Structures are given as C-alpha cells and as structure tokens.
Amino acid sequence: MKKLLFVSTFLLVVALPSQAADRVKVGFISTLSGPSAALGVDIRDAFMLAIKLNGGKLGGLPAEIFIGDDQFKPDVGRQLAEKNVKLDKVNFLTGFVFSNIMLASVPVAFENKVIYISPNAAPSPLAGKQCNPYFFAASWPNDAYHEAAGQHATDKGYKSVYMLAPNYQAGKDSLEGFKRFYKGRIAGEVYTQLGQLDYSAELAQVRAAKPDAVYIFLPGGMGINFIKQFVGAGLSRDMQLITPGFSSDQDIIRAVGDPMLGTFDAAHWALDFDNPANKKFVKAFDDEYKRLPTVYASQGYDTALLIDSAVRAVKGKVEDTEGMRKALKAAKFQSVRGSFKFNRNQYPIQNYYLRVVGKDAQGRLVNKTIGTIFKDHGDAYVQDCPMK
C-alpha cells in the first residue's frame, strides 16, 4: 500500500509540469436557446469566426474554446462557469448576454483570478462601487445606448415619453440612463417581467397615456413580440418608437420585417462603418453564416481580438494573469467600431451614433448611421470605482 502511494504520487508530480501552457483556454457561456437565442448565437458565431480567420489561434497559441448554453437560467450559467473555472481551468471566461445570469456566474471567476471579458452585459454595479480588476467590458456600459437615446429624444423635442424595460439589472440601468439625458416629461415608467412575450395589458396603458414617443429596452424575443403587438394595436400610427440599438438590430429586423422601417435607434456600431477591420468583419460574417451581423456579433468579434492582443502581449505566457490584465487595459487592437479605449473602471470610452432602419443597396433592411450623438462618452459610475 505504501509503495503504491509513493509510486502514484511520484507519477502525479512528474506528470504535472507537462501541463504548461501550449494553448489558450476560453470558457464561452451564453444564451444559445429560447426566444433570445439569436443574441448568444451571434456573439458565439462572430467570436469563433475571429479565431478561424486567425488560423484557429489567439495571440499565436492554439485556442481551445469550451462552449456552454446557459438556457437563459442563472443557475445553469453559474454551474457552467464553475465547471469552466475549476475543472477546465480556463484562462479567460466570456460570453454572457444577460446581466442577471452574468452577475450570478462571474464571482467564481473573480475568486479564482480568471479574467472575465464581457461581450455584452456590463451592468452599473460593476462600473462603480463593485468594480473588479478581473472584469473587462468589451461592449459598452449598460446605460450608454439609453443615454444616447435620451439625448436624441431631447434633441427631437418630444414632450412626453412612455418607457418600458424588463425588471432586471440591465432594465433598470436602461431607464435610469434614458432619464439622465431626456429632459421632457416621463408619461410612464413600466418594468415588465423578464422574458414576457404578451404585452397586451401594457399596450392598453400606453394607449391611455397618449405619449409623443415610446422608449423600449426589450432585447431579443421580447422586443420582437412587443414591436409586432405595438404595430398590431395601431399605436405606431400615433406615437414614435425609439429604441436602443438592441431592439432594432438584425435579429429583430429579420423577425419583424418592413414595419421596422423608419425606427430610430442609438448604438456604438453599425454595419456601414468605413474602417478596414469592420469591412473585413461584415463581409466574412455574411459569407460564412449567410446573414448580416448584429451589434452583438461585432462585440463577440472584438472580444476575440482583445483576447488575442492580450495573449500576444505576454508572448503566450497565459499563466501571467497580471501581465494579461495590463495588456487588456491598454487595448491595443483594431476594433470594428473604430477607436477603442478603456476607462479606469475597465469599461469603454467611445462614440455613440444615431441610426435609422432603411434599405441598403441590395434592398435588405439595415441600420444606417445618420449622426453622432456622443463623442468619447464614458459612464456615470466611474467616480465610485476605487481602481486606478
């Protein structure tokens, strides 16, 4: 027995060093099923496309990606995150679409000093008081699109706006952001259930309130159903619908169709951006997947490029978490959105643009950039963050 113990321990000790970093391991957990699956699928497809265009490598090392489906459930997301961090020993975690699932799942990464790069959800608590050195937002601060939309509503002079958002962290952030920059009268502020697909009761109240415009933050399947029901109830003839880029992007356009023409929205990226990285990305995505990418896809692609830049900066030594953190903060990569830099709370500082849904040269429904709302815009929570 003692001999067996000695021999097995010796073999184990000898075997360990052979696990030196010969590849980059990334845990990718996202919402890949259910009414809002289009978002997670787009992020995943763009992320994998970036790696494929890079020869299957990130920063010069072969990439091993563990893909998981959180099924829109926080407990499933958390279980997958624990597996990725503790069993698969990933170097990076990424992928979550929804803030509530992400907030439930990333603590295990922070506790184990694994860097989480968000290709989407970036809620206000992590931008301010609870900012964390292992959290990077490659997308935008949650409030940003809504602040831009609020500014646009103020610029257009709408006297009253009725607002709807789902009742979770990102929903609350969204309406707070809109109110921060909209100076008119709020005709109503309603939080619906996350995942709700039937808005008949809320639409009856909107009709009774008679606002000039309606602002919604309803991503994925929620937005598709709301917009169809909004048009079905005849409300689109009486009031203007303003949305953040999430509720007017390609996934919603594909499902709703022509009723979307003329919808204004605010976002940090559009298909028609003229820089070389974006032109390459849009064409490659369209060729590979036979559909146009959404903002979510652009964020997934940028996340892969960001990880690539970090691994390259530490010359493949992925155990050097501190070195990779510093490289990520420097953000030296060609983003498809143009210029990119991180604020000290590791959330982006970037421009936000006004878009309108129209037809492109091939007659497809797309978002066209028609103006800039904010330049070099950060977020409202950075002053509470103790990080340098």
Added chain:
Amino acid sequence: MSWILILEQLLNGLQFGLMLFLLAAGLTLVFGIMDMINLAHGSLYMVGAFLAAALVQATGSFALGVLLAVPATAAIGMLLEMSVLRTLYARDHLSQVLATFALILIANEAVRIVWGTDLPLSMPAVLSGPVELLPGMFYPAYRLLIIGVGAAVALVLYLLVARTRVGMLVRATSR
C-alpha cells in the same frame, strides 16, 4: 380611468382566458373520460405550433399552413396514444404523471433537435394590423381572431357533447 382602457383590458382578459380554454378543454376531456392525467398535453400544443410555423414556411400561405397543421398534430397525438398512452389507462395516477412528465422532456428536446431554437413566424398582413371596433377604439385583429376561434370551439364542443350521439357516449362514460 377612460372607458377605452377598461374595454381594452376586458378584451385582453377575454382573449387570454379563451386561449387558456383552448388548451384546457382537451385536457379536461381526456381526464374526465379516460381518468388519465396527461401532463404532455402542453407538449402537443407546442408541437402543433411548431408544425404550423414549419408548414406556413413550406407552403407560403398562412391559412393553408394552419389548416394542414391540425390533422398533422392529430396524427402525432394518435401515434402518441397508440404507443405510450394506451399502456397507462389501467395504471394509477402517479405512473401516468411520471410517464407523461418524461414525454414533456422528450418532446422539448425533440423539437429542439428538429427545428433548432429559432423558427420565426409572422402573421399575414390582414391579421397584423388593428381593427376599429368603435370610433377611436382599436384592437389588434389577431387577438379578435383568437376570441372568435375560442368562442367557436366552445360552442362546437358544447353542441357535440350535449346534442349528438357521440356526446351522449362521452357523457355516459365520464365521471
């Protein structure tokens, strides 16, 4: 509190109730006559919806797709009855619950395997706009259709059970 708001919410409630009735009517009939709890009833509902969406995409016509989906779902229901449910009639309720719960899980995954997770379905233009019920009072055409269909099904079921020979047999065997 305007009367338009009250009327609209009443119609919303009626529509939601009739939609639940359409689902529940079949379930109560099966439980009342066969004394069998079929938890997978909702799964048949789901299969019917997916079949309708797939057939609408295949035929290009909304009406044709929906009409074809009815016998297609009935066929799947019959297959289910012949293979699994028939063995459960003689058993106690707990066995029926366990077996039909398993059917729910199988149906969920089967639908995901066959159609994936994204099967968009849009209504034809005639149903996707509002109808002016009263001057100034608009209500979505689609919801009015659900109210109409629900009320029609309720009427047909009543006539079937109360006024026909088949209905007499049903009433005789039920509890």
